[in-house]
Amino acid sequence: MNKPRFTPLQIAMHIYAWSVIIILLFKFFTNGFSANPIQDLERATGRHAITMLVLSLACTPLNTVFKWSEPLKRRRALGLYALFYATIHFIIYLDLDYGLAWNLIIPEVLQKPRLIVGFLALLLMIPLGITSFDIWKQRLGKNWKQLHKIIYWIAPLAVLHYVWSKKGNLLSLQGEVLKPALYGLAVIIFLILRLPAIRKAFASFSLRRRLPSEKQ
Numbered sequence: 001m002n003k004p005r006f007t008p009l010q011i012a013m014h015i016y017a018w019s020v021i022i023i024l025l026f027k028f029f030t031n032g033f034s035a036n037p038i039q040d041l042e043r044a045t046g047r048h049a050i051t052m053l054v055l056s057l058a059c060t061p062l063n064t065v066f067k068w069s070e071p072l073k074r075r076r077a078l079g080l081y082a083l084f085y086a087t088i089h090f091i092i093y094l095d096l097d098y099g100l101a102w103n104l105i106i107p108e109v110l111q112k113p114r115l116i117v118g119f120l121a122l123l124l125m126i127p128l129g130i131t132s133f134d135i136w137k138q139r140l141g142k143n144w145k146q147l148h149k150i151i152y153w154i155a156p157l158a159v160l161h162y163v164w165s166k167k168g169n170l171l172s173l174q175g176e177v178l179k180p181a182l183y184g185l186a187v188i189i190f191l192i193l194r195l196p197a198i199r200k201a202f203a204s205f206s207l208r209r210r211l212p213s214e215k216q
Contacts, residue, residue, distance in 0.1 A: 013074055017081040020048040038096045042089060046165070049085035050158050052078050053125075054186050057155050061193035064202050076132045079151075083129040086122050086158075114164030121157040124150050152191060159184045 024044060027033050033040045056078035059071035098105050109115040128148055130136070137144045162183060166176035192198060 007070065009070055010074060013077065017052060017078075020044055020085070038092065041092050042097065045085050045089040045092060046162070049082050049089055050162055050183055052082035052085060053155055053158055054183060054190070056082060057151065057187065057190045061190050064193055064199050079125075079132060080129055083125045086125060090119075090122055112164075114161050117157045117164070118161035121154050121161060124154045124157070128154075152194075155187045155191070156184075159187055 024041065027040070056075050059075040059078070062068050062071045094100055094105060098108075109119060128150060131140065131144065131147060140147065159180060163177060163180040166180055
C-alpha cells in the first residue's frame with residue numbers, strides 16, 4: 001500500500017503559508033482594506049514572514065522535546081516561505097510605499113534603526129534560502145551547518161524590527177508591543193532549547209524513560 005504523498009502536517013503547513021496571500025486577494029476583490037492599503041499589505045506580509053521564521057526555528061526543539069521527527073523535514077519549506085514573505089514585504093516598502101525613490105529611501109533607512117535591522121535580517125536570509133537545497137549541503141559539507149547557524153541572529157533581528165515597528169513601551173507592555181514581545185519570548189525559548197546542554201538533558205531524560213519499559 002502506497003504511503004500518502006503529503007502528510008497532514010505538510011498539508012496544514014502549506015495551507016497556512018499561503019493563507020495570507022488568499023486573505024489579501026479576498027480583501028482586494030471585496031474592498032476589505034483600510035484607508036491605508038499599503039500599510040495593510042506591509043503589516044500582513046511582514047508579520048507572516050516572522051511567523052514562518054519562528055515556526056522554522058521551532059522544528060528542532062519539537063524534535064528535542066517530543067522526539068517528533070517530521071518537523072525537521074518541514075524546516076526548509078518554512079524557512080523558504082519566511083524568505084518569500086520577507087521579500088514581498090520589502091518590495092512593497094520599496095515600490096508601493098516609496099515608488100523606488102532611492103533619494104527618499106536611503107535617508108529613511110539610515111535614520112531609522114528598525115529599517116536597518118529589518119534589511120539586515122533579509123540580507124542574511126538570502127544565502128540561507130539559496131543554500132537550503134541538498135546540492136548545497138553536499139558542496140559546502142561541514143560549512144553548511146556553520147552557515148545556517150546565522151538563523152540564530154536572523155530571528156532576533158526580525159523580532160527587533162517587529163518591536164520597533166510598533167508604537168508602545170516594551171518594558172511596560174503598553175501599546176502594540178504585546179504580540180512582538182510574545183514572538184520574542186518564543187524565539188528565546190527555541191534558542192535555549194537548541195543549546196547542546198539542554199538537548200543533551202532531554203536526550204538523557206528520554207533514555208531513562210525508555211530503559212524501564214524495555215526491561216519489562
